[in-house]
Amino acid sequence: MVPVDLTHVEHLQKALQTAADLAKHYGSPVTYVGVTPETPSPVAHNPSEYAQKLEAFAQDQASKHGHEASSKAYTSTDPAIDINDTLLKAVHETRADLVVMQSHIPNVTDYIWPSHGGSVASHSDVSVFLVR
């Protein structure tokens, strides 16, 4: 499973490449997961449009890297806070056995607000591969 923020795809290239390499090496499918608000966002007018864009992104990755891909979109009333719980829920629902996730280099703010990657790694019962 690869969590993606469609607003900042350019920042995710290392994680996307890592996930694709692993998928090809083990012949595993990749599920791209995204979380969107119910209100219009920089990516889409509404959740269904977001879901279509996420699916298009997944198929684009599949054709680019040559692995099997699907997508799963979630809506949240407060994505800034709910995202970690939503990703943990997604781990179960996608039945993923590995999460590959981009994460920033830890800094002092992590003591107040842990990074999403750090939080998912702390609470997930499957392996989490954080890409700095």
Added chain:
Amino acid sequence: MTTDTDVEAVPSPEGPADIIETDYQIGQDNITPKIGPFGLDIHNPVFLVSGLVVIAFVLLTIIFQDSAGPAFDGMRKFLTSNLDWFFLSAGNIFVLVCIACIVLPIGSVRLGGRDATPDYSYLGWFSMLFAAGMGIGLMFFGVSEPISHYSSSVAEGAGSPDSWAPLAGAAGDPDEARRLGMAATIFHWGLHPWAVYAIVALGLALFSFNKGLPLTIRSLFYPIFGERVWGWPGHVIDILAVFATLFGLATSLGLGAQQANAGLDFVFGVPNTVDVQVILIIAITAVALISVLRGLDGGVKVLSEINMVVAAALLLFVMFAGGIMSVLSGFVSNLVAYGEELIPLSSPVGRDDDNFRQGWTSFYWAWWISWSPFVGMFIARVSRGRTVREFMIAVLLVPTIVSVLWMTAFGGTAISLIEEAGMTQIADAALELKLFEMLSGLPLAAITSFIGVVLVIVFFVTSSDSGSLVIDTITAGGKVNAPVSQRVFWCTFEGLVAIALLLGGGLGALQAAAVSTGFPFAVILLLACYALFKGLYSEPRGKAAAAA
């Protein structure tokens, strides 16, 4: 509430809707500076202008405490005495617009598109509508306002130029004074305030869910300004919305702090001073911060539900302790009185009750208008899937009926205690103390007074945290997932503005802030009414046919 929207499971999309095709991309004007380790995602210039002005306001008010009070008071008197006709007229227009939305064919437009289904049940939706609107206000004014109008109406000088009685008062006639007092109170808490909220909420829901525009106030004005709404006209509208929300909230927070302090004094003997109120605001803002960091579902919603349960319990207690039959008969007679006096009370001309009209009604209308971006945005977010007609009937009628019941139970019981038990101390007490004086006339006074204080404090927290979320959304250009540190900034500054206003003139300063920000925003809302009709008439109506 997080729901799974699998690609094939998405209700695709929500049926026909009139999406506005604009080149503007949400967040395109945002800047992402880093302040120390904190990354921000803020709209330029809305965040910068509103943030800097608020910081300057807090500093100047605290530095010049002695001159701030009289200045605020003068501003309030000038606006309410010279522009009362404007506030009253605007309020009437808002009610008429809402009624038009119910009776015209546009009532069948569905928020979220023709196939949208409601996110919440009727019960959940009604609870949130009510919780959003008037928590602290109902606690503060539930007893004090009916008593104030009753006392001024029954007094010998009622009807004279110096009197604060509504309309001509009812000198020496307690029954008529009670009727008039309750009608005037319900007038301030009934259709007019909810019409203001409804217009903002409907506009935001329509232009966000149906038209695909960002969830900010400027989106309402796309039909008027077109693409220019993304420039300075829109910046000004959003900045005014931030000020209105912040100062409207600060007014409520100040009132809440005064009443919580009065209650703590009444129950535990805590000194009733500005210093204690400042400490209260700091402590409660800290709790609001925790709530903000827990998010909409984990913080705001949980506290709102606690509020509703505790408020309902207190209401039921007062109804039974005060005499259930008299409350129920009072409910009907007060509703009738409200209907009879609605036109005279809402008339902007040909009246002699200057003190009442300017001191009470003008202030209230400005206060409701200043709260409208905050409450409107909250209502909009929970109303997806409703038709315009259903939305308007629910937003206007349900909270109005609950307000009538609340005022009848609390205010009516207080008047009965004065008339039948001779508890004149209720009438003589300060506004923030009247609730506790009334509760002292009923059984279990210590417990109910303590519950009253807790309710005020929890309402205070829910106002502060949900207000922070709304201001954060507006200043992030409509993004609802901006960095959490921005919420912390706004939550902190709401508390600081309330403290600054309390130090710089107390209740008068708080009211002046609400009136001052309410006035320009009233002008904006009048324009929004036109934009709303334009937006509604461009929408497909009714439910799409299954085969379509």
